[in-house]
Amino acid sequence: MNALSLAVRGTYGELTAAQHAILFDRATSSDDMIRATTAAILQRVRIDGDTALRALALEFDNIALETFEIPRMRWQSALASLDPKLRSALERAVANIRSAHQVFRPVNREFTTTDGVTISRRATPLHRVGVYAPGGRATYPSSLLMGVVPARVAGVDEVIVCSPPAPDGAPSPVLLAAAELAGADRVFALGGAGAVAAMAYGTATVPRVDRIVGPGNAWVAEAKLQVAGVVAIDAPAGPSELLVIADDSADADIIARELLAQAEHDPMATVVLVTTSMSLVDRVDSRLAVLVSGAARESIIRQSLARRGAFIVVPALNDALTFASDFAAEHVLVVCSDAESVADRVRNAGTVFIGAYSSVAFGDYLTGANHVLPTGGLARSYSGLSTIDFYRWTTRQRISQSAAAALASDVGTLADAEGLPAHAAAARHWQEKSA
Numbered sequence: 001m002n003a004l005s006l007a008v009r010g011t012y013g014e015l016t017a018a019q020h021a022i023l024f025d026r027a028t029s030s031d032d033m034i035r036a037t038t039a040a041i042l043q044r045v046r047i048d049g050d051t052a053l054r055a056l057a058l059e060f061d062n063i064a065l066e067t068f069e070i071p072r073m074r075w076q077s078a079l080a081s082l083d084p085k086l087r088s089a090l091e092r093a094v095a096n097i098r099s100a101h102q103v104f105r106p107v108n109r110e111f112t113t114t115d116g117v118t119i120s121r122r123a124t125p126l127h128r129v130g131v132y133a134p135g136g137r138a139t140y141p142s143s144l145l146m147g148v149v150p151a152r153v154a155g156v157d158e159v160i161v162c163s164p165p166a167p168d169g170a171p172s173p174v175l176l177a178a179a180e181l182a183g184a185d186r187v188f189a190l191g192g193a194g195a196v197a198a199m200a201y202g203t204a205t206v207p208r209v210d211r212i213v214g215p216g217n218a219w220v221a222e223a224k225l226q227v228a229g230v231v232a233i234d235a236p237a238g239p240s241e242l243l244v245i246a247d248d249s250a251d252a253d254i255i256a257r258e259l260l261a262q263a264e265h266d267p268m269a270t271v272v273l274v275t276t277s278m279s280l281v282d283r284v285d286s287r288l289a290v291l292v293s294g295a296a297r298e299s300i301i302r303q304s305l306a307r308r309g310a311f312i313v314v315p316a317l318n319d320a321l322t323f324a325s326d327f328a329a330e331h332v333l334v335v336c337s338d339a340e341s342v343a344d345r346v347r348n349a350g351t352v353f354i355g356a357y358s359s360v361a362f363g364d365y366l367t368g369a370n371h372v373l374p375t376g377g378l379a380r381s382y383s384g385l386s387t388i389d390f391y392r393w394t395t396r397q398r399i400s401q402s403a404a405a406a407l408a409s410d411v412g413t414l415a416d417a418e419g420l421p422a423h424a425a426a427a428r429h430w431q432e433k434s435a
Contacts, residue, residue, distance in 0.1 A: 004289050005302070008310035009281075012274070012323050015312075023310060023327065026238065026270060026376040031218065038193045038222040045197035050204050056194040063165050068205050070170050070187045078176035086174070087181075090141060093366050094181050097149040100368030104387040105154065116403025123391040125155035128207060130199035131184070132214035133163040135171050135191060140215075141178035142365050146372050146385065147214045148182035154390035159184050160209065162199060164191025192216075196223035200231045210392075213385055215372060234389060235374035235382035239268040239308075242360060243329035243349075245320045245342060246275045250335040252283035254356050258333055259284070259309070260291050260301060261361055267303035272310040272327070274320045281311045321345050328379040331360050350379045405434035 008019045015023070044052040050068070057065045079087070110120035131147035134140050144161060151159045161184045163171035170176065170189050179187050188206055190198055196216075202208030211232040212224055224233045242262040244255050259271040273284060292301050314320045317336065324332060328348035335356050336342045343354040350373030353360055364371050374382035399407070408431035415423035 004285065004292060004309070005306045006309040006311060007305070007307055008272075008312070010312060012312050012314045012319055019310075022308060023270075023272065024377065026241070026308075034218050034222050035226075038219055038226060041193040041219075042197045042200075042223060042226055045194055045203065046201045049198075050206075053190060053194055053198060053203065053206075056192070057165065057190075060192060060194075061165055063167065063169055065165065065169055065189060068188045068190055070176065070189055072180075074170065075176040075180040075187065078173040079180045082174065082177045087177070089366075090145070090178055090181055093142065093145055093368075094149055096366055096368030097145055097370070098153055098368075101150040101153045101370070101387040104150075106388050106391055106393075114403065114406075116400035116406070118398040120396045120398075122394045122396060123388075124394060125157070126151075126210040126390050126392060127156070128158040128160070128209045129156045129390060130209035130212045131159060131161045132195060132199075132212065132216050132220060133161055133171070133175055133178075134214075134216050134220075135164040135166070135175060139172040139175060141172075141174050142371065143215055144175055144178045144184075145182050146370050148179065148184050150370065150385065150387045151213075151390045152183045154387045156390050158186075158207075160186045160188065160199070160207065162188045162190045162195035162206075164195075165189035191220075193219045193223035196220060196227060200227035211389065213372060213389065234372060234385050235378055236376065237372065238375040239270065240265040241270040241330035241375050242272070242333065243324055243327055243331070244271075244273045244275075244333045244335060245317070245324060245346075246273065246277070246280060246335045247317065247337060248275075248277035248280055249337040250275070250277075250280055251356060252280060252287045255280075255284050255333075255335060256287040256291055258360055259288060260295065261359075262331065263301045263304040263309065264295070264297040265300075265304075267300050268307060269304040270308040270310075270329075271304065272312065272329070274312045274314055274323050276314055276317060276320065278313055281313060285311065317342060321347075324349070328374075328377045330373045330375045330379065331363070333358065333360055348379045350374050350384050401430070401434065404430035 007022050054065055057063050106123040108122050112118055129151045133144040148159050161179050163175050198206040199209045199212050213234040215237045221236055221238055225236055240262050263269050263271045295301055325347045330350040332346055332349040333353045334343045339355045343352050346352050363369055370385045372385035408427045411427035412424040
């Protein structure tokens with residue numbers, strides 16, 4: 001059987017400049033047309049509010065929306081009519097996400113830096129959060145749960161959801177059912193950059209939020225980046241990514257299935273196998289070719305592999321770890337004879353799956369860990385969504401009179417050095433008062 005068309009096949013250290021760019025230039029904001037179009041949409045919504053949202057729904061969704069908000073009775077009806085097996089799976093996911101994220105709640109701290117000086121940090125839940133739930137190419141109730149449930153665990157006062165309308169003018173029934181199970185407060189039939197703008201700036205109908213979370217297409221990702229100056233966002237997110245680190249002991253069928261699962265997300269999804277074994281590359285190549293042929297999303301998978309699929313051979317696992325650190329993937333799956341030890345040395349990743357049984361699919365849906373993760377190499381500096389993203393911190397400082405006198409001289413000296421005499425005088429007042 002002929003080998004699959006992959007974007008990159010080669011040995012790490014011998015990649016061409018073009019191959020290196022394919023693998024490492026995965027920025028979510030690189031298209032001038034998308035940037036300009038998104039900026040125009042944001043401006044329209046900022047100025048014209050609901051009027052712009054109705055016009056955008058007509059332009060992009062071919063729907064004339066009279067109202068954006070979906071009444072709760074419709075959510076409840078969607079939940080009541082949901083397939084029992086699907087409802088049970090969603091309920092299990094909600095329970096696991098809630099359990100996992102309760103552990104990540106922040107702890108208030110108080111400490112003393114010097115006699116008479118007490119510093120503390122207090123975490124306060126955000127007032128209102130907006131969750132974007134994709135609903136274009138595919139519907140992802142799991143992403144809605146990953147945004148709403150942690151916000152609820154954190155104690156956010158109000159959680160709103162925006163998701164694109166279907167032809168009937170409402171988001172998918174399974175999304176409405178998920179919103180009911182997760183405990184959302186309001187749902188709006190709004191998608192794309194317009195939804196992000198509505199949540200960022202507020203309109204007569206859609207309230208302004210304190211943070212926007214959730215994945216979306218290129219326009220949603222770009223819109224979140226452009227409004228980040230006025231509202232907090234989670235990590236900028238783009239197409240799905242998987243990096244598999246494997247040695248010759250790995251099962252080629254398992255690796256092929258994992259690559260296939262992530263490649264089916266999007267034609268721009270990135271799937272990479274880095275291994276010490278050329279034999280494993282050949283085995284995975286053969287097995288992947290069999291699995292792709294006739295797959296339900298074969299066209300998407302083939303596009304993904306041809307654009308951003310890669311098999312990379314490295315001399316040793318240390319080289320695989322160096323590659324992984326530079327690549328900073330959304331998902332890293334470690335399938336080695338000593339997977340635990342290798343996983344401990346993975347520095348930059350959104351989430352790490354350890355061992356052959358740890359399918360990324362389990363993390364996408366049911367383990368309870370969050371699947372809203374940084375992509376495009378941003379795992380070097382961003383973390384995955386968690387409970388702590390739904391808090392803001394307030395620092396509190398308490399200084400006794402004796403500590404004020406003790407600090408005054410050095411503070412005055414530093415203020416003088418910076419040319420701020422009023423600062424110096426404010427500090428020295430307490431030295432003089434205690435004299």
